[in-house]
Amino acid sequence: MSELLDANIDLLFYAGGDGTTRDIVAALEQDERTDLPLVGVPTGVKMHSGCFAATPRAAAEVLAAWLAGDLMLASTEVMDLDEEAYREGEWKVRMYAEVQTPSSPRWMQGAKMRVAAAEEEEVLEGLAAHIGELATENEGLLIIWGSGGTLREIAKNLGMQTTLLGIDASRDGVLVGRDLNEDGLLELLDGNESAGVLLLLSPMGGQGFLIGRGNLQLSPEVLSAVGVDNILGVATPGKLAILSELRIDSGDSVLDADIRERRYLRVLQGYRTTRLIKVAE
Structure with missing residues (x-):
């Protein structure tokens, strides 16, 4: 220096x-x-x-x-x-x-914000109920839990203690992997096609990163094995209120381009309530 x-x-x-x-x-x-x-x-x-x-x-x-x-x-x-x-x-x-x-709002990320809402507990219960129903209706469905407090609280509502900073997995309401690395995730995904998979990710408050930043275990290989159509964003309305778009940075330009070509990704914001949020270019 x-x-x-x-x-x-x-x-x-x-x-x-x-x-x-x-x-x-x-x-x-x-x-x-x-x-x-x-x-x-x-x-x-x-x-x-x-x-x-x-x-x-x-x-x-x-x-x-x-x-x-x-x-x-x-x-x-x-x-x-x-x-x-x-x-x-x-x-x-x-x-x-x-x-x-x-100063460039388009290219610079800005400082992270912690978003909280008075009704958040009730919303989290609704989100948990929705995901719990998905697991019940799709026997054997492998659910991969991304990191962050939102998903941790949802899992807690479903009787599971996931890690806060790690990546976890459950099947039929039972944890089958905690704090998984890339190899652990690929092992669970191998041969799981018939049962189906759902990857839950919560965008980072203020920045809007859905893929990348703190989810390094979710490598391009893991994301490709999951499939873009099986990725579901999860966020409370309070968090979505400050997000105009979702940011993607998987580390693989081809995969990122494939996701951006879709223009929008699904984000669950409440019980049986999903929004389409624009993907940043």
Whole structure:
């Protein structure tokens, strides 16, 4: 960092996650260069800060537009998530610092938001009832549970204790896998065609990522084995209220293009209530 700052760079373009961002901010504060704009290429698992581009390709677009003089600078937040509290089911995020970044709502992700609604408990019960009925009506259906508090609460309503940050699986109301990695998921999916599969994913609040970001176990191979038609988004109306579109970043450009060509994905928002949400280009 000191060599880069000594070279009087105009913008820092880096790859990493929130930990990398905090280290950079600390170095900037030490050298009194907190005015230096940042653009992060998302390559970590934990990315809550607003200085990250939505995807690596988006980061390149932002950089090109900024170099061409087409973007103004804006202040955004560097966020810090308490992972220990999060594993216990508590969302505890604090603002670590403010930094400058090119202003581009289309390409930059913005800081994550925790969405809560007064009626959320009732909505979660309805979501659980809907998914429970799907499991009952489709005997042997393999349900893969994505990460996040929404899906964890739904599973709890169905009598299952899923992990908060991991990927789990159930069949006929019983967990058949917890905190699964890619190999574990592929093993469950192998030979499961006749019984059917349903992948439940909850979009990240504020950012709208349905695939990618925190779901690294859901590799392109796993997603292909599941099938795009068997992916169901799950979100409360409160969360959907701040989402205009869903973002996809599987790591496979062909798979991402296939999903984007569909233009819309299904999102369950209540008991027997599904919305079609636009997929971001």
